[in-house]
Amino acid sequence: MEQGNPIPRVALVVGVTGMVGITLTEALKKPLALGGPWAVYGVSRRPLPTWFPSSLLDKHIMLDTLNPENTNKILSPLSNQITHLFWIAIYANESEDLSISMNSTMLCNVLGALTLSPNSNLSHVALQTGTKQYLGPIYDPILSRKIIPHEPPFKEDYPRLQFPNFYYALEDIIFSYSKSLTYSIHRSSIIIGASSRSFYNALLTLSVYALVCKHENYPFRYLGNKFTWGHFCDASDARVLAEQQIWASITNSAKNQAFNCTNGDVFTWKMLWGVLCDEFSVEFVPFDEKHKFSYVDFMKDKGHVWEKIVEENGLYKTKMEEITCFGAMDAVSNFQIQHVCSMNKSREFGFLGHANTLASIKMWIKKLRQMKILP
Template sequence: MEKGNSDTSLPVALIVGVTGMVGLSLAEALKKPTEFSLSPEGKFPWKVYGVARRPLPTWFPPSLLDHFISLDVLDQTDTIQKLTPISNQVTHVFWVALQIREAEEANITVNSTMLANVLDVLKSASPSRLRHVSLQTGTKHYMGPIFDPQLADQLVHHEPPFEEHLPRLPYPNFYYALEDLVASYSPSISYSVHRSSIIIGASSRSFYNCLLTLSVYATICRHKGLPFKYPGSKYTWEHFCDMTDARVLAEQHIWAAVTDTAKNQAFNCSNGDVFTWKSLWKVLCEVFDVEFVDFDENESFDWAEMKDKGKVWDEIVKKYGLFKTKMEDITCFDATNMVLHLKLQHVCSMNKSREFGFSGFADTFKSIRMWVGRLRDMKIIP
């Protein structure tokens, strides 16, 4: 591994979780010549290190990284051993990693330990160049731990549209713990918090990937000649929701990392538009060439039937020569089911971002089409 740095003015990014949806988009953004991806000095692209627990998959372009590190950041010894050689180089951490447990208290412990392990190594370097941590969280900040079965039924959420100034909810939340952790390093380093909506991007390794989950569902329906029924509620079918294109989120991460006025601030990040699931379902039907079936509240949908289609997915992977995956490893049926049964309009305000100078946006329906195309190019879906 490369030690030292011949140009101490060059910013060096460490993307933790680089093979996820946003990690891939961050690596692409940092390596292309745009206003935000160029170094603050405006002369060079960033030097980029990427971290993930497993080796790079074949769909990830290795040219996007100056060096890849296979590392379990939950393991303190492994983290010290593998990050120490570059610890005096890294200037910016882009934290887009997470591990999920069933209970939120366990999420707090696991994710806080991971982040602390990385920051402790980088801050202990002599000298340390670390100056900013860009932290990704999400709208669970405003809804509470909706995936914790012991707490989900007790939650009282904030009313949308969600705004960054809203107070924390009185429930355990690992997002809160991570915010407090990065803030504890101030003023020696600055930070930014990025609260995304439902992320749409391309990866076989993101824990919450609703688009890939729905893509797998649609692909199986087309393969078996099954109706592509909407698996949510009448409320979500008819009411507004928003999403976050991974490219917009990556742009916001980098913008905050190089913009002085954005330091030590939290920002929502969505595409800036809204949709109903009815309208989005029509787009998915078009993209996957399946017949549109209008929602019928008198017909029930059981995700268990789809969860039993693992062997069908194996057939599809073999037939089309896809990147080898197991259906249970690339889908999040339970999380998708939760999103499609929300009893609120899942909408974030982007006013603060605009007021601070971030103007990134995306057309959600165009994003859906583009990312499905990327998933096909990456041979994750046919």
């Protein structure tokens, strides 16, 4: 661990209202948080939602980080305070070239505002990415047909694939600051958490699908392929991601390293489907290849059903298309490889955080109900 703490640690969490953003904020503000006590400043593009406990933040900053002038105007006066940047933000688009441009612009704008001043106190950047590092641009309609992913389990020292990838672009930006800042890179799997503001939210997507099926008396079918139904996959509990990012930010031996971050166990979608059926009181339907169609096609005209469910249960107002990622679910549930990461490097460096994936799904559904996002 680092020795001494000459200046108070101030975290800037960019993407604070997402699944990991809110969980990271909660973890940083715990009395016994590693490296604490922490002050936490949170950045989001929109006002805080009513379910976000604003008392957790020492400062909320509403900011579109794509705007260089406003980013510099708002963040540069704070550069002598902020010591740690946690980059949880994402601009998601099917086009990988557009994703590279937009995500790179956001990160460059923020780092520029925080480092140009001679009085800057920024010392560490924690960058959250994911398994697209090993899979390639799986959501790009053109490139996804050409890529050959790495063999699982995915390992941090695998070479980059020869395809555009905004994760690679963000890493290169971070590397360019390596003479003045330390960094850590955190490669998540499928993230499990609670928010209505995360673009890729598999648990909320499947929960909405289950509730729509229940409301309309449709069978709750798994719409992926037979391979993923019966083969292993892994996930990343938002609490484990938060724990690893804090650990790497204050542990000298973990700095300037990339780490996979998963729960440390595996599941099959068949196992997960059983948990969802229990949680939402819907019948378990065995996998049947005869009923093969996509989540996108099935759910494309179901927005009005979700509106009814929200209204009938007095939920936090959401639109189905804003809180679900059915296109991503179609991609993930139709893999022909086991989506599993190695956690050996992380353990060897001293991080032992873990979670029981199926148990955590139940916990996060309970949390989504408490937040009035789910009934």
